Amino acid sequence: xxxxxxxxxxxxxxxxxxxxxxxxxxxxxxxxxxxxxxxxxxxxxxxxxxxxxxxxxxxxxxxxxxxxxxxxxxxxxxxxxxxxxxxxxxxxxxxxxxxxxxxxxxxxxxxxxxxxxxxxxxxxxxxxxxxxxxxxxxxxxxxxxxxxxxxxxxxxxxxxxxxxxxxxxxxxxxxxxxxxxxxxxxxxxxxxxxxxxxxxxxxxxxxxxxxxxxxxxxxxxxxxxxxxxxxxxxxxxxxxx
Amino acid sequence: xxxxxxxxxxxxxxxxxxxxxxxxxxxxxxxxxxxxxxxxxxxxxxxxxxxxxxxxxxxxxxxxxxxxxxxxxxxxxxxxxxxxxxxxxxxxxxxxxxxxxxxxxxxxxxxxxxxxxxxxxxxxxxxxxxxxxxxxxxxxxxxxxxxxxxxxxxxxxxxxxxxxxxxxxxxxxxxxxxxxxxxxxxxxxxxxxxxxxxxxxxxxxxxxxxxxxxxxxxxxxxxxxxxxxxxxxxxxxxxxx
Numbered sequence: 001x002x003x004x005x006x007x008x009x010x011x012x013x014x015x016x017x018x019x020x021x022x023x024x025x026x027x028x029x030x031x032x033x034x035x036x037x038x039x040x041x042x043x044x045x046x047x048x049x050x051x052x053x054x055x056x057x058x059x060x061x062x063x064x065x066x067x068x069x070x071x072x073x074x075x076x077x078x079x080x081x082x083x084x085x086x087x088x089x090x091x092x093x094x095x096x097x098x099x100x101x102x103x104x105x106x107x108x109x110x111x112x113x114x115x116x117x118x119x120x121x122x123x124x125x126x127x128x129x130x131x132x133x134x135x136x137x138x139x140x141x142x143x144x145x146x147x148x149x150x151x152x153x154x155x156x157x158x159x160x161x162x163x164x165x166x167x168x169x170x171x172x173x174x175x176x177x178x179x180x181x182x183x184x185x186x187x188x189x190x191x192x193x194x195x196x197x198x199x200x201x202x203x204x205x206x207x208x209x210x211x212x213x214x215x216x217x218x219x220x221x222x223x224x225x226x227x228x229x230x231x232x233x234x235x236x237x238x239x240x241x
Numbered sequence: 242x243x244x245x246x247x248x249x250x251x252x253x254x255x256x257x258x259x260x261x262x263x264x265x266x267x268x269x270x271x272x273x274x275x276x277x278x279x280x281x282x283x284x285x286x287x288x289x290x291x292x293x294x295x296x297x298x299x300x301x302x303x304x305x306x307x308x309x310x311x312x313x314x315x316x317x318x319x320x321x322x323x324x325x326x327x328x329x330x331x332x333x334x335x336x337x338x339x340x341x342x343x344x345x346x347x348x349x350x351x352x353x354x355x356x357x358x359x360x361x362x363x364x365x366x367x368x369x370x371x372x373x374x375x376x377x378x379x380x381x382x383x384x385x386x387x388x389x390x391x392x393x394x395x396x397x398x399x400x401x402x403x404x405x406x407x408x409x410x411x412x413x414x415x416x417x418x419x420x421x422x423x424x425x426x427x428x429x430x431x432x433x434x435x436x437x438x439x440x441x442x443x444x445x446x447x448x449x450x451x452x453x454x455x456x457x458x459x460x461x462x463x464x465x466x467x468x469x470x471x472x473x474x475x476x477x478x479x480x481x482x
Contacts (some may be wrong), residue, residue: 008482013397016258020396155261157255158421180399180446188425205421 039079042090045228047099074106078213167187273351286469288340315347319454406430
């Protein structure tokens, strides 16, 4: 007999709300559209051996020194952090450059959320760049899903929620849309999808902050679906595909 | 010279995010549409002398006993709590019944948020029942506004956020819409306003929970704008108009 009970799908809007969710044995998707999870997805699809996400610049340098064939990367206030080699842009890691390398990446919001999740069945990386690959994987897993928005310093942000809405929209027939956050995210996606997503986001806090650093082109890249159809997941301390 | 800098408007989606907001000298609006703030607004417009919000049933009974001409009210799991006299419905307090009385009301989410705000310039009660009276008051105050959603056990809910969106939408030209939560709330209101708001909310967690107790009629009442055009505010331990 077929099991007709659908697994649930929930959206956690901020790391400060994560304690309200039961992540044990669930599939948790980490979402940090501008730009950690977009960059991780792009680098891995372009052939990076793995990405090691770390919280601090010092840790990034230390692991970089200890790891052969590695790159250290990370930004603070829109600039490459002192002591690191590269920035946090999906456009910085083309195949010829990143192939076979270990990318040691420090980001604040995305890394923090990733390290907060302890007991999940799987921790996956989600971005518009791998939207449909991710959704196909979630459909196959048939487990409870929690979409975790990295947000910005615990504050709700529009771009992560919009992506959660895009995923919930794709999965709505196969999963039980369980909480009002997921419903709200779907409504937001519904509002946005008539136009290019970047137009919808131009008024958002993060867009404005990054546009002030001249990063419009890469934000447009970050919200373009399916450019990098892989499903990165955390294994030990490494994110791999 | 006119001061052209607009005061900011922010939306706090859950009490668990309140620490991210600077409430000092701001006007904070407490929002608990289903049903604490709707009931408070209705009771005061119908002539109650004041509402005393309390966290526990025991406190409600004690204050009720010590207060002449008072009513004790509150629900747990959709029923009048044991030891109290009345429930938490805006329809329970018509003028002939409530006029001149002190309503000692225990609710969980709304009361908790109200007691968490310590240093605001004003703490106001918001509901669809007083939407435009509240907005007119906020326009006159010309101070920073934080719209605080009581949510449900710290979880984001659709009805409180929808109301925050309605307020932000009314005030958008006079205030700086400061955070992505306020933008998201406005988008949600934009999605909803083409139909009766209750239709938009029928899929929400709280609607389903209360509909199971047969409370559809009062939820419809709670989302009807401007039936009770007063602006309740906290003074000491009392909410008055």
